Amino acid sequence: ETGVTQTPRHLVMGMTNKKSLKCEQHLGHNAMYWYKQSAKKPLELMFVYSLEERVENNSVPSRFSPECPNSSHLFLHLHTLQPEDSALYLCASSQERGNPQETQYFGPGTRLLVL
Amino acid sequence: GESVGLHLPTLSVQEGDNSIINCAYSNSASDYFIWYKQESGKGPQFIIDIRSNMDKRQGQRVTVLLNKTVKHLSLQIAATQPGDSAVYFCAEVSISYNTDKLIFGTGTRLQVFP
Numbered sequence A: 001e002t003g004v005t006q007t008p009r010h011l012v013m014g015m016t017n018k019k020s021l022k023c024e025q026h027l028g029h030n031a032m033y034w035y036k037q038s039a040k041k042p043l044e045l046m047f048v049y050s051l052e053e054r055v056e057n058n059s060v061p062s063r064f065s066p067e068c069p070n071s072s073h074l075f076l077h078l079h080t081l082q083p084e085d086s087a088l089y090l091c092a093s094s095q096e097r098g099n100p101q102e103t104q105y106f107g108p109g110t111r112l113l114v115l
Numbered sequence B: 001g002e003s004v005g006l007h008l009p010t011l012s013v014q015e016g017d018n019s020i021i022n023c024a025y026s027n028s029a030s031d032y033f034i035w036y037k038q039e040s041g042k043g044p045q046f047i048i049d050i051r052s053n054m055d056k057r058q059g060q061r062v063t064v065l066l067n068k069t070v071k072h073l074s075l076q077i078a079a080t081q082p083g084d085s086a087v088y089f090c091a092e093v094s095i096s097y098n099t100d101k102l103i104f105g106t107g108t109r110l111q112v113f114p
Helices: none
Strands: A005-009 A008-015 A018-025 A031-037 A043-051 A053-057 A064-070 A073-079 A087-094 A110-114 B010-014 B019-025 B030-038 B045-051 B057-059 B062-067 B072-079 B085-093 B108-113
Touching: A005 A087, A005 B030, A005 B057, A008 A018, A018 A031, A018 A087, A043 A064, A043 A073, A053 A064, B010 B019, B019 B030, B019 B085, B030 B062, B030 B072, B045 B057, B045 B062, B045 B072, B072 B085
Parallel strands: A008 A110, B010 B108
Antiparallel strands: A005 A018, A018 A073, A031 A043, A031 A087, A043 A053, A064 A073, A087 A110, B019 B072, B030 B045, B030 B085, B057 B062, B062 B072, B085 B108
């Protein structure tokens, strides 16, 4: 256990559905991240939050909407997704952002399938 | 452009043998490198890191070697065990850029057979 949990672990949704992914970290960290992991592709950073403030948005389509209500919780709201959005979505946290030597702790991910 | 890649997508080794996983990077400004292990159904897990002012760093059964001349990074696992079976990938970043935007490689799958 890394101290980062994600729910649900698996999700199947249609292109017209609205769903949310949840991440919770029990490490007292101040930074949280959303990554997308597609087959045979490198991990792609999507969003970075520091102390509940979004500090980075890597040209992610608006059909992905993050929310960070507090430093322990991070959500990724999904709507009108496309089949190519099917991937493993990973959440991570670190003590502080901006310092790459701060180890990022990853959750187990949510396996998303868009039909 | 900046890229991090791996020479072999799959590596099969016999239990007890040593494993060597390679990674090439192209950004000369990268000065910090990390190896991650990702087991099936789990998120990536930090294994070991190295800064560019070092050529070698050792952990428990793992050693990372950095060759800045040819922009090459390797992870050596001694006495490979079945529990080492996973996807391994490297990541690079430039500390001087004050960013936590790691650039990840695609990964090498390590299979350990008895």
